[in-house]
Amino acid sequence: MNYSYPLNDSWSTNEIIDVVNYYTLIEKAYTNGVLQQDILIAYKRFKQIVPSKSEEKQLDRDFEKQTTYIPYRVIQKAKTLNGKDKIKM
Template identity: 35%
Template sequence: MEYSYPLDLSWTPDEMVAVVDFLAAVEQSYESRIDITELKEKYDRFKKVCPGKAQENNIYKDFRKASGYDGYPVVKKMREELKTGAKQISMTK
């Protein structure tokens, strides 16, 4: 894909990596499948960089505009599937 990830230039390189890793995992969930444990770990690192809901939602919005992929439904599905013991999730139909 040819698009940019939404990044804040005030973040450290490690924080940027955490955000990009999570957004790449969101992308993977739409394009194929992702291990739910891996997704949860990446989301947890992402939340350390973006702990607030408003900032999280802004990143989702910017990423959706750039890529067409939305992080919110991925995280919602991840939370639901963690309760069922699922090993992977996919946003494909």
């Protein structure tokens, strides 16, 4: 893993930790799988930090360029599942 997560210099330390947690769960969805509820909770917190849709899209594009993982697909899949399903991309 020779890449870095897209982060904003204006975020607090706690916000950076929460965003890194979100992107880590996106990675896990592609590698080992992650519980639906975990990714949805992390995404909700991510949206509190990044409420702008355009900023979210830019961060996701930057993340995808670095990792080849697509956050949008993970979130869409998580929203369609019911219960405590595990998401594996």
